[in-house]
Amino acid sequence: MGWLLPWFVEPTSSGIGFSPQDAVLSAPMGPGAFLLYVLAVTMLLLVLSPLAEIAARITKRPLPLIADRVRLVAAVVGFVLTLVVWFLIRVLNEEPLFGPIDSHTVTDSAVWLTLYGYAIAALVYGARRWVVARGNVAFGAAAIPFGVLLPFMFHQAPDFLLWAASSLAIYMLLALGLNVVVGFAGLLDLGYAAFFAIGAYACASFASPTHHIHLSLWLLIFIGAGVASVFGAILGAPTLRLRGDYLAIVTLGFGEIIPDLATNNVFGLTGGPNGLSSIDQPRYGPVNFGTNPQWFYWSVLAISVIVVIFLRNIERSRVGRAWVALREDEIAAAATGINTTTTKLLAFAMGASVAGVAGAFYGSLVTIVSPDDFSFAVSVAVISMIVLGGIGNIVGVILGSSVLTLSIFWILPHMNEWSMTVSAPGKPLEFLPGLATVNFTQYTYMVYGIALILMMLFRPGGLLPSRARRVELEAGIESESLAAVQGRA
């Protein structure tokens, strides 16, 4: 059972989150562990039961589902039971509850996740109406505590876990920024990685031995945002008259030019193909973020939350309306008194400045920036994230970036170890010996492709479409079925 619930196994110091070897060889055993397994599975059933409701609605085959109130009680009971079992195993005994259990293999993270799942289930079934009506607030109420508590949940986890979480937050920032340009203002930008690069290089220059300047990260965030937004406006200016495909091609070119300039060590600033290295680890007072990655993670998280709040406010302000008007009909927008030039440039600059912030964090996280980090693949990844999540919807974009970042930077690398372990002789999948030789990390683009194809087939507006997209798609279906009726008549 342990290898099915891998988060029950302690992450190794070298590994990314858990070691599949351990998952199979030393999964926790005994009644105490078994109880925790049962609680975890019950939690999963509770959390995933809305999926069954959705499936029932789509297939129009009603499923007998227990009432919300029963599920709420189950969630609360599960929460309390998990706490009790954990308390008995871990705190009182430091040893197995009813028999052999290796206290090192059942991790706190498993219990944290189970507790968190029960809390979410209680939120959903206890206040379903509120969750449905104020979906975004509910999402924040569920996601922010998880984000803040993550380092505690995985306190035995190696730094790698936080490293991965920080990367996720950086990609989330990128997706949020691109969403301003593509989602709000409707300007297709295929070279968004360029602004990420500009932010990262600008900050690396001011915080590394290369130019003998060492500024604080807090200053660098603003420098990154400022420099990137200036370049955003510079790129925006020549593309003002372009739309759709033509705009995409010019931005694509810009996205190729910037890494090339960096490779050629432009003005001696970028360090050529090797890039800029030994970027300062940010510190705050005595805390060095390099050795305390949870602080790094929390600061990226805090900035992401601030950016989300900013962008949400802007979306609902005068400028946000102007962007949408521009996206819907540029000529009508101009004739209604919107200065299309400044409004477009503002979208480019604002999108770019978010990428600049992400670049500042990226440089200090990996301590080296080189041209390869900002290839076209990055732009594609970020576009896929916002398309998958739901163009124009901030919560959707957060979800899309989380799903894709996790699958590409976390699950795929793990699949290699996992496949090797489970297909070894005597292991559950030994009848598939070829599995061990598959290099899953080569299938990154396949993941993008499959995700996008599945999405276009089943949820063309993205996982969480914006309201406008929803109406648009429904209208499309209506007119299609109307055409079908007329065709038959």
Add this chain to the structure above:
Amino acid sequence: MAILELAGVSKRFGGLLAVSNVSFSIDQGEIISMIGPNGAGKTTAFNCVTGLYPVSAGDVRLDGLSINGLPPHRVTKLGIARTFQNIRLFSYMTAVDNVMVGAHWWMKERVWDGALKTPRARREEREVQAWALDLLAQLELANYAGSYARELPYGLQRRLEIARALATQPRLLLLDEPAAGLNAREKNDLMALIARLRSEGLTIFLIEHDMRVVMEISDRIVVLDYGEKIAEGVPTEVRTNRRVIEAYLGSGASQEMHTT
């Protein structure tokens, strides 16, 4: 006194002279219609006035000052608003948001006010929204405030476009075929609306094909054919003008009409 003046305006697209040396003026508080067969250059003339096209020759003057070469949003700020022949609403914005876009240029909120949601921004946003809802109510669109523009019935979309134009607080309203596609009752409502707007001090310049509407509400009519102004005058004059009848019905028609 003339609010808008076209002085020898021409617009050339390559080899095609779409508008040729057209001159006329519109007085404050007037309702003036522009008619002419399809392709006569009426909409092109509108586009020249509102800054969507630069004029090839001549001058467009608002209150005696040239507005040639100004971008459309500057023209809007100077007090000219317009609607479009093929409705150009922001389809996936709600009706009230469409109207609030009209308020864009005179709202004081800056980018940072919006991002930080300052009390000032909130207050203005609330006030403008109430104002927009009020404007919608005046045009009997209040029930549709929260609907997406594209969900509105056709006739109401036309009216919403007028509401959006009015939200820019214009002095001169340009309507491009406002009665197109409306039924008889909607046309009557439209004429009442135009009369009311004029009584509130607005000057109205419209392109229209529906002769009943044109003849009933216009103070004066300008007739274009092949880009040239062929007639101008009060409805009764234009109705009997020989060149106008020829332009609409062919050169034999006017003789026949005069002989019978």
